[in-house]
Amino acid sequence: MDEREELMKNLQIADFALIDTVLYLDTHPSDKAALNHYDRLKKISQARENEYISKFGPLNSTNVESSDIFSWVNNPWPWEVDA
Amino acid sequence: MxxxxxxxxxxxxxxxxxxxxxKLVTSQFGGPHGELGASLRYLSQRFAMPYKEVKAILTDIGTEELAHMEIVNSIIHQLTKNLTEKEIEASSLAPYFMDHTVGIYPVDANGVPFSAMQFASTGDPIADLTEDLAAEQKARLTYDNILRFADDPDVIDPIRFLREREIVHFQRFGEALRIVQDNLNSKNFYAFNPAFDKTSSQRRDNMWDMSNRTD
Structure with a gap:
């Protein structure tokens, strides 16, 4: 597993924990422990996303850092074997 | 958006x-229990949902199903990469190949194209959520059936993940149904449709409102 794959996997882990917590909070919106958990995961996810983006480019078409090329179009796309 | x-x-x-x-995994894209129908089901149903927690869960599970559709399609795409014509001709994928080559198209395991008849959006919160509970179980059993035939750990791993998500979604929809029922008359959940009737007395056919019954 190269560095890009590893950073992506770490981000996927954090974002999955966040997705799962959001579903729980949807049906338990006043659960204090879950809200604290959500805050903690949000920070971890944001930090990992920033690290990934700074090294391997944008994950969203509207947060491309201006440069000579629109790096959003760059390979690999998520479904590609090398992704 | x-x-x-x-x-x-x-x-x-x-x-x-x-x-x-x-060819088997394709059913979880375009088949009767697949992720395309799942996402369309929840993202359509939410417009008729009166209760905020349930609007949220339909939106967020519907969105996650779009991500699951992308995972299923990635599996199909990678399983069909770098095949030779001979390998395709000798496989069960040959009839699919005639129309789609190795492009992604929503069909079930028998090649029948996706149809909106595969899901319901009834405008009735209890009926919709009961359908959603069944839908999660049907998706779960289809993943179980894929796991009977999959012997590649690279495929088994993401299929197991998708299977587990169906069980979590089933749990959340059970809570959503309880939230709906908590908002209704516990003596008769069916007295009126909270997505359409303003009050039970506004329903023209009031024969099912049993709140005045003595038996």
């Missing part, structure tokens, strides 16, 4: 193509 994130919810990295397995 939606914003695309250039990443999968769960990684898919398959080394060995397998056209026969790809």
């Amino acid at each position: 939606w914003k695309y994130e250039k990443k999968l919810e769960y990684p898919v990295k398959i080394k060995n193509p397998n056209p026969n397995l790809a």
Whole structure:
């Protein structure tokens, strides 16, 4: 597993924990422990996303850092074997 | 609106193509229990939902199903990469290949195209959520059936992830149904449709309102 794959996997882990917590909070919106958990995961996810983006480019078409090329179009796309 | 994130919810990295397995997995894209129908089901139903927690869960599970559709399609795409014509001709994927080559198209395991008849959006919160509970179980059993035939750990791993998500969604929809019922008359959940009737007395056919019954 190269560095890009590893950073992506770490981000996927954090974002999955966040997705799962959001579903729980949807049906338990006043659960204090879950809200604290959500805050903690949000920070971890944001930090990992920033690290990934700074090294391997944008994950969203509207947060491309201006440069000579629109790096959003760059390979690999998520479904590609090398992704 | 939606914003695309250039990443999968769960990684898919398959080394060995397998056209026969790809044909089976395709059912979870366009089949009766697949992720396309799942996402359309929840993202359509939410417009008739009166209760805020349930609007949220339909939106968020519907969105996660779009991510699952992307995972299923990534599995199919990677299972059909670098196949030779001979390998395809000798596989169960040959009839699919005639119309779609190795492009992605929503069909079930028998090649029948996706139909909106595969899901319901009834405008009735209890009926919709009961359908959603069944839908999650049907998706779960289809993943169980894929796991009977999959012998490649690269495929088994993401399929197991998707299977587990169906069980979590089933749990959340059970809570959503309880939230709906908590908002209704506990003596008769069916006295009126909270997505359409303003009050039970506004329903023209009031014969099912049993709140005045003495037996």
